[in-house]
Amino acid sequence: MRTTNLFILRGRVGQAPKAFNKAVKINVATDRSWTDGKGERREETDWVTVTILNEKAAEWAIANIAKGDAVYAECRIADGSYKKDGETVYTTDIIANVFHKLDLGSRDDAAA
Template sequence: MRTNLFILRGRVGQAPKTFGKAAKINVATDRVWTDSNGKRQEKTDWVTVTLLNEKVAERALANVSKGDAAYAECRVADGSYKKDGETIYTTDIIANAFRKLDLGHRDDAEI
């Protein structure tokens, strides 16, 4: 059995953007590690999450704002298209589930 599951937890970088019946949300995730010299390192990675499910996209547009904590269960989808005779390869992160996290309460608000 093959599994294509990408779990993402981070902060929303800006209000979701809609395109048709879908939406895209930029989520920031932070990494902290100690390098080989013993120095603490930090980096923020930005991931654009696509919400193709119309109901999930609508709820995200209505409930998610910049700075909100978020959790997404996603799949990675590779694709390609032709542009000016050249093949352009893409990798998309498609959310199967997306929820806004309320870090001040025990219950998360599923959207």
């Protein structure tokens, strides 16, 4: 049986991409809305940090992605760990396999 580790993300960049070594981390905001039990409209923003490990894609992101840009990413979720002060710290990373800048118009236009 083949398995799949696929996380699809579409959102807006919260700040300029940050380079480290040959990779880039980009914070992406996704909004969701619902109606609560009282019939009131609720909204919430989730922030996801996407890591681009491919060197050429990382260079492209630094040159072309800015705060507020709409983006689309196909990612995998990767667990890891490292030692800090003798303790094991566990991590979960979102690694981009595909990363595109979207043309959704202004933020107000994208609300639909």
